[in-house]
Amino acid sequence: MTIAPDDAQHDARQYQVMRDFVQSMDDTLPGKFEITKEGIVHDMMSPARPHELTVLRVRKRLDKVLPDHLVAHTGTPDVEHAAEGIMRHPDVMVIAEADMEGDGSFDPRTLLAAVEVVSRSNPDNDWVGKMRDYPLLGIPVYAVFDPRTGSGAVLSDIHLTPAGPRYAMRKEFLYGEDTTIGDWMIPTADLPRYA
Numbered sequence: 108m109t110i111a112p113d114d115a116q117h118d119a120r121q122y123q124v125m126r127d128f129v130q131s132m133d134d135t136l137p138g139k140f141e142i143t144k145e146g147i148v149h150d151m152m153s154p155a156r157p158h159e160l161t162v163l164r165v166r167k168r169l170d171k172v173l174p175d176h177l178v179a180h181t182g183t184p185d186v187e188h189a190a191e192g193i194m195r196h197p198d199v200m201v202i203a204e205a206d207m208e209g210d211g212s213f214d215p216r217t218l219l220a221a222v223e224v225v226s227r228s229n230p231d232n233d234w235v236g237k238m239r240d241y242p243l244l245g246i247p248v249y250a251v252f253d254p255r256t257g258s259g260a261v262l263s264d265i266h267l268t269p270a271g272p273r274y275a276m277r278k279e280f281l282y283g284e285d286t287t288i289g290d291w292m293i294p295t296a297d298l299p300r301y302a
Contacts, residue, residue, distance in 0.1 A: 157299035161224045162198045168293040187212035197221040215244035220289045225253040242272040250288045254301045257282040
């Protein structure tokens with residue numbers, strides 16, 4: 108029998124309390140809830156039309172180039188690693204269709220890539236928080252599209268640092284250029300910008 112140290116038991120209880128709260132608020136309050144090491148992130152704004160149109164176009168472009176057994180998935184469920192105390196909700200996930208079977212949240216180690224479209228109301232969630240959390244979760248590729256600036260970046264090659272796992276490679280792009288997410292190149296032309 109293994110007994111977790113008091114701080115690990117406290118962390119697990121704290122995560123479960125946050126998880127229960129997020130689940131109870133899911134259909135009650137507007138916006139999106141996620142859990143990080145720092146606590147609950149609540150993006151109160153409903154996604155703007157340019158955000159949702161970017162998600163749609165990126166998903167469709169990925170679907171055109173992915174092999175048949177992989178999908179560019181939007182929607183639920185979340186990506187969760189309870190032991191790390193993290194629950195995230197990528198805008199688009201590249202995942203094997205077979206890994207979507209079953210119940211509960213997706214195991215982050217099954218994702219081949221996570222794609223985020225930067226929120227106008229909380230850009231640090233995508234550029235700082237998820238850039239820290241996604242390599243910690245073992246997601247090998249993280250692509251960020253920023254409608255505020257008409258640019259983005261694809262991060263890959265997780266390596267260990269004194270601050271924890273981080274992405275070693277960062278390839279920036281401007282809207283209008285082709286970009287490669289994992290093994291798949293997609294165009295970024297005609298992606299909307301925030302007004």
